[in-house]
Amino acid sequence: MERHQASSTTPKTLVAPITLDFPEGKIEAEIALPLGTERLVVLAFKMLEISSEVADMVTRAAAKLDRKVSCKKGCGACCCQLVPLSPPEAAMIFEFVESMPESRKNEVKNCFAIAIRHLKERGLLGKLERLQNPLISEEEYNTIAREYFQERIDCPFLVKKCCSIHDVRPSMCREYLVISPAENCKNPGGGGISRLPVSIRLSEALARTWASISRKHVQVIPLILALKWTTENEYARSTGDDSIRLLTSLLGHISDIVNKRECELAGRSKAGNKQK
Ligand code: SF4
Numbered sequence: 001m002e003r004h005q006a007s008s009t010t011p012k013t014l015v016a017p018i019t020l021d022f023p024e025g026k027i028e029a030e031i032a033l034p035l036g037t038e039r040l041v042v043l044a045f046k047m048l049e050i051s052s053e054v055a056d057m058v059t060r061a062a063a064k065l066d067r068k069v070s071c072k073k074g075c076g077a078c079c080c081q082l083v084p085l086s087p088p089e090a091a092m093i094f095e096f097v098e099s100m101p102e103s104r105k106n107e108v109k110n111c112f113a114i115a116i117r118h119l120k121e122r123g124l125l126g127k128l129e130r131l132q133n134p135l136i137s138e139e140e141y142n143t144i145a146r147e148y149f150q151e152r153i154d155c156p157f158l159v160k161k162c163c164s165i166h167d168v169r170p171s172m173c174r175e176y177l178v179i180s181p182a183e184n185c186k187n188p189g190g191g192g193i194s195r196l197p198v199s200i201r202l203s204e205a206l207a208r209t210w211a212s213i214s215r216k217h218v219q220v221i222p223l224i225l226a227l228k229w230t231t232e233n234e235y236a237r238s239t240g241d242d243s244i245r246l247l248t249s250l251l252g253h254i255s256d257i258v259n260k261r262e263c264e265l266a267g268r269s270k271a272g273n274k275q276k
């Protein structure tokens with residue numbers, strides 16, 4: 001992966017051209033950064049477009065093999081699932097809600113508050129908060145995610161079965177590409193959901209970058225707790241570093257995740273060949 005190069009045209013900003021190599025293809029982009037420090041939450045906003053581009057590449061490549069993505073506008077059965085966020089993404093959602101016009105902001109905040117009250121009454125709030133623990137097992141995670149889904153709490157951003165924050169929806173929503181019938185999404189634990197693998201996993205890369213600069217390890221913040229968690233952890237919004245170091249760190253984590261994924265896939269295909 002190529003990293004960055006300062007532009008001399010503006011004294012306070014630099015434009016970092018980045019080239020990202022994914023198994024799905026290459027992405028070339030430019031990211032404007034301030035000279036000096038940058039907050040990771042701002043970088044999280046800027047990287048969303050790249051998460052979408054990788055997902056689009058995967059979608060196009062799969063379509064050529066007759067594997068069509070079932071997701072389409074107005075099909076939102078998945079939007080009552082637990083959406084896992086990294087800390088910068090939770091802070092990003094918080095800031096986005098804060099930037100909304102007053103009446104819409106109040107509506108959205110009210111939806112979050114109703115959901116939290118419901119979770120508390122059902123004894124699920126503490127369980128969802130446990131997902132922040134980096135030592136939580138996959139099994140426990142899946143059990144909590146299933147219990148959450150059973151409550152059928154629509155995402156506060158779902159309006160008339162459509163995502164009302166399409167441009168800033170979290171990376172997990174962008175990278176969730178289902179090729180099985182949309183009907184199966186009503187039963188995520190039923191084993192009938194097939195997804196296309198997307199290698200970028202932006203949320204994981206952001207979580208690792210955040211952990212490396214804040215020295216706080218947080219596994220997952222469910223989207224439904226994004227406002228609550230960010231309010232209780234105000235430092236998450238200001239966590240940042242020298243802008244170049246921050247971008248370099250994030251790109252490094254993306255690269256590590258992609259390489260690890262390629263090794264896993266190569267290992268699986270080798271194991272498959274041996275069995276033949
Ligand atoms: S994940 Fe399932 S329910 Fe959600 S948009 Fe895709 S096909 Fe529809």
Ligand code: SF4
Pocket residue numbers: 076078079080083155156157158159162163164165166169170173
């Ligand atoms: S952010 Fe949008 S796409 Fe993601 S769960 Fe909420 S409504 Fe659905």
